Every structure is written in C-alpha cells, then in structure tokens.
Amino acid sequence: MSEDTYNPNKAIHPGVTLADVLGASSMTQSELAERTGLTPKTISEIVQKKNPITPETATKFASVFGTSTGFWNNLERNYQETLIRLKENERLDKEAASLGRFECYKDLVRWGYLPKTSVAREEVSNLLGFFQVSSLDFVKKTHPVAFRQTKNKSFSHESLAAWLRCGEIEAEKIRTKPFEKETLIDNMESLKKLTTIRNDQLQNQLQSICSEIGIAVVFVPYFAKTYVDGATRWLSSDKALIQVSLRGKSSDRFWFTFFHEIGHILKHGKTDEFIEFENDRSDSLTLKENEADEFAKETLIPDSLFKNFLAKKDLSDEAIVNFARDISVSPSIVAGRLKHELYERGYKDAWKRFPRLTKKIEFARK
Numbered sequence: 001m002s003e004d005t006y007n008p009n010k011a012i013h014p015g016v017t018l019a020d021v022l023g024a025s026s027m028t029q030s031e032l033a034e035r036t037g038l039t040p041k042t043i044s045e046i047v048q049k050k051n052p053i054t055p056e057t058a059t060k061f062a063s064v065f066g067t068s069t070g071f072w073n074n075l076e077r078n079y080q081e082t083l084i085r086l087k088e089n090e091r092l093d094k095e096a097a098s099l100g101r102f103e104c105y106k107d108l109v110r111w112g113y114l115p116k117t118s119v120a121r122e123e124v125s126n127l128l129g130f131f132q133v134s135s136l137d138f139v140k141k142t143h144p145v146a147f148r149q150t151k152n153k154s155f156s157h158e159s160l161a162a163w164l165r166c167g168e169i170e171a172e173k174i175r176t177k178p179f180e181k182e183t184l185i186d187n188m189e190s191l192k193k194l195t196t197i198r199n200d201q202l203q204n205q206l207q208s209i210c211s212e213i214g215i216a217v218v219f220v221p222y223f224a225k226t227y228v229d230g231a232t233r234w235l236s237s238d239k240a241l242i243q244v245s246l247r248g249k250s251s252d253r254f255w256f257t258f259f260h261e262i263g264h265i266l267k268h269g270k271t272d273e274f275i276e277f278e279n280d281r282s283d284s285l286t287l288k289e290n291e292a293d294e295f296a297k298e299t300l301i302p303d304s305l306f307k308n309f310l311a312k313k314d315l316s317d318e319a320i321v322n323f324a325r326d327i328s329v330s331p332s333i334v335a336g337r338l339k340h341e342l343y344e345r346g347y348k349d350a351w352k353r354f355p356r357l358t359k360k361i362e363f364a365r366k
Helices: 014-025 029-036 040-047 055-065 069-101 105-110 120-131 136-142 157-172 181-186 188-196 199-213 251-267 283-300 303-311 317-326 331-344
Strands: 215-220 228-236 239-245 274-277
Touching: 014 040, 014 055, 014 069, 029 040, 029 055, 055 069, 069 120, 069 136, 105 120, 105 157, 120 136, 120 157, 136 157, 157 215, 157 228, 157 239, 181 188, 181 199, 181 251, 188 199, 188 251, 188 283, 199 215, 228 251, 239 251, 251 274, 251 283, 251 331, 274 283, 283 331, 303 331, 317 331
Parallel strands: 215 239
Antiparallel strands: 228 239, 228 274
C-alpha cells in the first residue's frame, strides 16, 4: 500500500520503535545516552512517548544504530501527521451532526459544485471548503442575509446561503470593468431593448453589456427550499453582482426582477444586500424594496404611457403588440403588467389572460 493511501487509525510514537531497537541491540537507555551525549532523562522521555525525536536527535540515533537520519525523522513526521489527521477526523465527525441542516449538498452535487460522497466526514470537509469556513456554524457569519427570519417553515437558510455562495463562484469567472453609475444610466435603453431579443441570444448579451458597466450577472440553478428569484450585492466597491435563479419564469417576471435589482444598485448603498423571494417581503426592507419596484415599473413601462394605453380600453393582443413596439419592450412585459393591473382591479382570472403573449425564459447553465 502506498504512503498516499495508508491512513492508520492510531498514531504510533517513535519512542515505541526506539524501545524495540534498544531491545534488539541489547543496549540500555543509559548506554544510549552515553553514546549520543543526550541525557538519560531525554532518552527516557522519548521511550515514554513524552518527547519527540528532533532532527538533531535523529542524526545521533542514525550514527549509533547504523540507520539513516531519514528513518527517525520519518517516524516522527508520520506520527505528527497521523495525530493531526486523527484530530481533524474527530473534529469532522463532530461537525457531521450539522449535516442535517445542509440538504443543499444534493443540489451542490447535482450542479457540479461538490463531488458526490456517502461518507459524512468527506461531506463536511467538502462543505467547509465550499463555504470557506473552518466550522459549519460559521456559515451564518459569511452569509448573514440568508439567515433572516421567515414564516415559511420549509425554508432552508443553509440552502439559500449555498445558492448565494454559488453566485460568488460564478461571478469570479466574469471579468468586469470598474463600476460607473453614469455608464449604467447611459446603458439603460440598451438593457431595456434586450427584452425584445430571442432567448438564445439573451444570456450572452446581457452578461456582456453588464460586465462593461461593472456588474456581473450570473444565473444559478434553483435550490430546493429557497424560494428565491434573485439577489443583489456588492463583491467590491467596483463590482456589483446580480444573481438570478434558473427556475423557469415568465419573461415579464424575469425582467421586472432584473430591473428591480438594477434599482437597488442605482439607489441604495454598497453595503446593502437584497434577496428577492417569491411572495415574500421583509418589513425592515419595505421602503427600499418599494423604491426598487417603482424603478423597475417606470423603466420598463413609464406610468404615464401605461395610463394612456389603458385609457384607450383596447386590450387586444394586436393593441398590446403595437404599444410594446412603441415603447421598445417585449409584448410579454406589457401583458404581464396588464395581468397585474387587472388582478388589482378584482379580475381573479387575470393571470390566465393573454396566453399568446406570455413567454417563458429558460437560461442554459454554462
């Protein structure tokens, strides 16, 4: 068995070997002390596993017993490495008690972020490396925004933290220019026009334009029990991150989420972190979330133009398509806005309206 695969479950102190060698050579500890210049106490404490064999001591033992210096150094090194490994295994075994909270491991394996394993100790080690922490208890400190209170009993804080971490990993792959607020404002119309292009062209063009602005846009698969649509945060003062789940969603919902996140970037601080959930809104963030909502609505369909369109009382597909063309957005966005408006006015079947104009967006994971 090679040295790389041999992992003894017990650390053997080199003093054990020294005692065996002394016995085989019929040499007493006192005689060894006389031959090496070491004190009898030093020899005794090595044999009793109280002291290590130092490199200097190894050289002296090699001369007396006719062995190599490396023989004794390797005994000591292997002993120390085994002690460390066994101690680490013990720590990982204790950490394994937390694995029940990390159901996200299945999603991380599914999407290629972590290797599959049936060994709890390995699963812990992989998670520690993934989150870049020395204990799973510290995940709360690395992604505190994921651990806010929620009334949803099936929600998983750890899964959301894992999803956010995946966003950071994906963002590291995207080179961006330093963020400039003015550049973002100047490119708003270009971003808005992307609502009208084909799905197979959208992902690359969106990421390309945003990287020139200083924003990394990443698409991370949906993780079970996160109920997340998107998130915004700053990775540095020069690089913002917009993260979107790859869960299939309507075109209007995707674009509203995207421009909502852009609203956060333009209007709110670089220390803020925002997560958009399905049908959930944190009371402590209501003001800023409402500001981002208004920004998204006004950017996609200016309120004054939308009111003028409603005043004509023509909600036919043709009228919607023509209005969408006039304001340079996808008809699906106008249809989505109308559904919301009709629902607010009491039309319970509003979400079933305009089926021919409702489009889904599916992003491929690179």
